[in-house]
Each structure stands twice: as structure tokens, then as C-alpha cells.
Amino acid sequence: MSQASDNEIASCDSEPIRTPGSIQPHGFLLALSPQLEVLQASDNLERFAGKTAQQVLGRPLGDLLGERAAAQLEPALRGGRLRERPASIGVVTLDGVAFDALAHIYDGLLMLEFEPAGADMQQLYPLVGDFLNKISDADSIAALSRLAATEIRALTGFGRVLVYSFDEEGHGNVLAECLADGYDSYLGQRFPAGDIPRQARELYVSNRVRRIQDANYTPACLVPAANPLTAKANDLSFAALRSVSPVHLQYMRNMGTLASMSVSLVVKGKLWGLISCHNAEARAVSYHQRLVCEQLGQILALHVKNRADADELQFRLDVRRVMVSMLAGLTQGADFIENLRSVLPELLRFARAGGVAIVVDRRLISFGHTPDDDQIRALVDWLSATVREDLFHSAHLSADYPPASAFVASASGLLAMPISRIHQHYLLWFRPEVVYTIDWAGRPDVKQPAQGTRQLSPRTSFESWREAVHGTSARWHAGELELALEFRTALLGIALERAEQMADLAEELGRANKELEAFSYSVSHDLRAPLRHIVGFSDLLMETAGGDNLERRQRFLANIKESARLAGKLVDDLLSFSQMGRAALRPVRLNMNDMVRQCIEKLGPDLPAHRIDWQVQPLPEIVADPTFLQLALINLLSNAVKFTANSDPAVIRIGSEKLDGEIAFHVADNGVGFNMNYVHKLFGVFQRLHRMEDFQGTGIGLANVRRIVERHGGRVWAHSAPGEGATFSFTLPAVPATA
Secondary structure (H helix, E strand, O other), X not given: OOOOOHHHHHHHHOOOOOOOOEEOOXXXXXXXOOOOEEEEEEOOHHHHHOOOHHHHOOOEHHHHHOHHHHHHXXXXXXXXXXXXXXXXXXXXXXXXXXXXXXXXXXXXXXXXXXXXXXXXXXXXXXXXXXXXXXHOOOOOHHHHHHHHHHHHHHHHOOOEEEEXXXXXXXXXXXXXXXXXXXXXXOOOOEEOHHHOOHHHHHHHHHOOEEEEOOOOOOOEEEEOOEOOOOOOEXXXXXXXXXXXXXXXXXXXXXXXXXXXXXXXXXXXXXXXXXXXXXEOOOOOOOHHHHHHHHXXXXXXXXXXXXXXXXXXXXXXXXXXXXXXXXXXXXOOOOOHHHHHHHOHHHHHHHHXXXXXXXXXXXXXXXXEOOOOHHHHHHHHHHHHHHOOOXXXXXXXXXXHOHHHHHHHHHHOEEEEEEOXXXXXXXXXXEEOOOXXXXXXXXXXXXXOEOXXXXXXXXXXXXXXXXXXXOOOXXXXXXXXXXXXXXXXXXXXXXXXXHHXXXXXXXXXXXXXXXXXXXXXXXXXXXXXXHHHXXXXXXXXXXXXXXXXXXXXXXXXXXXXHHHHHHHHHHHHHHHHXXXXXXXXXXXXXXXXXXXXXXXXXXXXXXXXXXXXEEEXXXXXXXXXXXXXXXXXXXXXXXXXXXXXXXXXOEEEEEXXXXXXXXXXXXXXXXXXXOOHHHHHHOOOOOOOOOOOOOOOOOOOHHHHHHHHHHHOXXXXXXXXXOOOOEEEEEEEEOOOOOO
């Protein structure tokens, strides 16, 4: 496609379109001081008012218009309600001709414009109501545009009315038109972006209606040329009579148009499009007609916005449904990459792509129509080396990455995002080539300076010119890009969660490995010892089978029984410890006072002969699994009983305290205690801090306590000193207060 050169665009953008120093001559302009003295006037004043500009400078407005007409306008001019945009402040008659008086304030001047009066709003208002009734039935932006073109042509009498929207590159695409006989159609064609320079587009956002009554006009200059208050050229951006660029006037004549009007369609603060009106002959359009056209344009822009918002919302909802479905599938298994493989069809639908690829280091998974593996890997290397954004997208990949010209059929478009902040992991979507044609309203050639001058001249041809576009894909929708970033955030969250789970699993495996080592030692030592006793005493029993020493045989049998009991208890404790990690918790509301009393009663038959002083403080209610919690308490209480065997009396205290969001329970005794240097071994499996000969036990009880408490969301610890007793503590989540 041929484009205007940078120098040419810069020249267009430097034209003084806001400060032309002149107006269109079908009306006249006065610049007034706040005291309503004439400071500037257009040099065509004599044609309308019988006085030259020089004659009225420095004179009161009444000297020109007459005291009666000036008095009619004075309240609006002095009322302080004028703004930058012109407003009608009345109708003035000069030499039998009625003029609409329009006023606005700019650069400290009261700008007063006069143009021949036309139909008033009372005659035109019903057209607005009729348009509102009809537009409610239009079901698309194209239908809305056709209705607007028809109504505005009926209102103004222009021979051709176009409605077109601007694309991302600034080209104007004709959506609808209404034509009189003999006018060329531009429906479906595209006007090059260079037809409307950047500064003109900016002006069109602030000044919503512009019209040219006769492209062959001779401008009427302001006298004096500069604003007397600023000594600079007057900014006529909002003046209804503002003169336009000579380049644009020639453009109109080249198009076969002598009169034109354009109405801006501004959506969300941006120039979305234009309603452009053309007439082969000069044509006047009154202020009130333009005002109604502006209102129709605003109504159309509002409906365009609402329709676009509704379409955008539906599009985003559809894409989000696919994304939610994918995310649900990505949480099913432990292997994140295999989870992605399971949702490959949904990944295609999510981005409306033809192919998708997942690259994790040197592992590559592709689906659909994609480049080959080597091409994908080379592309990922390029992305990793050159792209720093969280999301890369292109609808013309070969323009950004020339090697892509080798696979335009499958990947003219690319949407790529890294799915790791550390490694070269990428998710890629590919869109195939879409070959399409553009029907230009005249070939968009470079404008050239007119021969022998440095003045720009506009393009001269508006004949339809067709261009075929290759190597591009369907464009990426803004909603797709935003949701792709949201999807990436979710993916990183899932990956982070997986990493945390793996870290937790590694920690748990490490702990399990230590427990397994301890278990191996216990099997080889603790379990082997009673079995060796059983074998040894059985041999002795067999040797004395023929003797008469009954007491000795009974002693052997008692030792065999005790060894078997110890072996059985060890196996039972091992089974219990294993169940602690597998069985489901069934938490209920518990009274800890009752729970402790029941545990003490249960220990009763096995209590030693020495006296035990149980000191139980009032305890709060908690929520826990009663079976598991009772097992933990019995282990702690039986430990306290066991290690106070040499104390008389034995004192065992059970108490509690409230902490932040949890309740701590303490079991303290006045027993033998232990050295805190070995506290880290205390809650491990088969860990003992005392000799088996002094205090019997399997070394599993406190490990059970720890596992039970941690499964309830609590923690365990202990404090002691040798010969000074010990305190074992654990926490459970606090019970929320009830109303």
C-alpha cells in the first residue's frame, strides 16, 4: 500500500488550520472587548452592514448594529454564560436581511458571528424525535449508520451523505451512505488516513460540526490580523465561519464537491468516525440545521457506544467461559504441562487461533495448524532474546520477525506469552494468513508539492482502487489481549501453587524418610529385643520341660508373655501412628473438662501405687475430633504419670491459655524432666530421651500427639530441665463466639 511520506504528513500537520486569519465570506465576524467595543472585524463587513472594518474599530457595537439590535444582544454578551462553543444569542436584521447571531468567548475576546438565518429549532425539533423512534429498531451499527445518513440528507438536502468509521491505522471505512441521483457511491470503500491530518482529527473532537458553503470562496480576512489582546493570530477553532485549508478546498474540488459538512462521531472521548456530507453545488446550511445534525450525530455515537459495549461484553463473556473451563481442567492433575495438553482444544477456542504450542525448556507440545518444531523453537529463542513484555502479539508476524515469512500460511499472526518468570517457558497461539482486498476511494498516493512551488496539493483521483493484502492474520481483539494477560496470571498462580505443593511434599517426604529410618531401627532393635526374649525363654522352658521346678517354668512363661505384650504394643502403636495420617477427621464441639476427666478415668486401672495429685484448671470448649484428641491426651497424661514414678506425691497440672486465634493447653508434671538440648528429637518416631530399662515405652506416643495436633491445625512444643519436671503444650484453633 502506498503511504504519504513523513515529510508530507509533517507539512499537513503544520498548516495553521486553527489560526487561518480569515473566515468564509457568507457571513461576517466581530471580535469585541468585554465592554462591547469592536476590536476586530472581517474585511467583508461592508457587504453586509454598509461600513468597512476600519470604520467600526474601537466603536461600540451599537454604532454598527443600531442601538435596538445591540440592546437585544447585550444581555447574552454580558451575562457571563458564554463558553468556547458558539451559541445562538438571537436574530438580527440588517438592511432587511435576518442574521443568526452566534457568540463564544476565546482568548479574552467576545467572538460574534453573523450568518444568514434559516429554519428555527421549533420547525426542526420533530425530526429529532422521529429519528429517536426509528433508531431504536436498528439492530446493528451498519443499520444505525444507514438511518442517520438518510435522516441527515433529508434534513440538509446534500446530494451525498456518508457515515464512516476509522480503523486502528486511521483509515476511514464507509459503513453507510444515502445518495441523490448522479452521485458516485463509496459504500464499502476506504478513505486513506492521510486525507485527514492529525491536527484536523484533534480539532474534530472538540469542534463537532464543520461546514463549507462554497469551496470556490475567497476568504475574508480579519482586520487587524492579530488579536489586539495577545498580539497573536486569533484561534478560530470554534468559530462557525472559520476558513479552512486551501489544500482541503482543492481536495473538495478534485472530488467534484463544492459544499460539504462533517459531523464528528465521538465515542469514549475519541474520534470514532464522521458523518460526511457532499454537494456538487454550493449549499447553505443554517446554524439550527447544523445543531440538529450535531444532535443526531450524538445520538448515533451514543447508540454506537452502547452497541459496541454490548458486543464487547458478550465477546468477553464468551472468552471468559472458555478460560474458566480451561482453568478447571488445569487443576485436575499434578503434572502442569500434561494438564495444559488436556485443554488444547479449549486453548484454540480461547484465542480463536488455528494452532497452539506449549514450550517448556526443550519440551514442545503443538496442536492444530502450526509451524514445525524447529521453527517454533527458533521463534521462542527470538522472543526470549528480544521481547520483554508479558504479552507479545502481532497480526503481521513476518514484519516483526522476518523468518516468519517461511510459514505465513500457518502463522501470519502470533500471540505469545511467557508462563515462567525464570525459565524459557512459552504459550504460543498462531493465526493463519487471511488474504483480503481493500477497495480504496482513490489510490492513496503520496501528495506532491504543486509544480514550481512548495505548496502542497491534494490527491486528484477518487476512482476505486483495489489492493490485495497478504501475510496478515485476523487482528487480535483488545478483549482477547486483556483476558490473555488474566489467563497468564492465573497460570502463574497455578504453577506457583504447584511449586508450593511440591515444596510441602518434599518436606513431608523428608520427614517421612526420617521416620522410616527410625522405623527401620525400631524393627531391627526394639521389636527384635522382645522376640529374642521370647525365643530365649522358650529354649529355657524346653530345657526344663522334664524337671519338677514349677516355679521356674512359670517365671519363664511370664517373661515370654511380657515380651509378647511389648511386641504387640509396639505393633499396635505403629498401626495407630499410620492411621493418624490417613483417617478422616470428624470434628465436633467438645468440653475439654469432660474430655480430661474421661482420660484420667480411663488411665485408672493402669495407674501406679504412688499418689498422684491431679490439678485440673477450668478448660474452654474447642472443636476437634474426639477420638483423636482423646488419644493425644492419654499419651500426654500417661507420659506424665510414667515420668513422675519417683515423685511422691506426683503432681500433674492441666491448664490452658488464650492466644491470638488459638487456645494453648499445657500438661505439666514434677517428674524427672529432660535436657532441652534434645528437645528437637522429642516428637519424632521412636525417639527416647531416657533408657528403656528406666522408663518403658515404644517411642511412638509423642509422635502420635504431634501428628494429631498438626492435623487439627495446631502445633506442639515442650519445656523442661533435668530433675525439675516437664511441660508439654499444644494448641488448637479457638472456637468462634456464638451469639
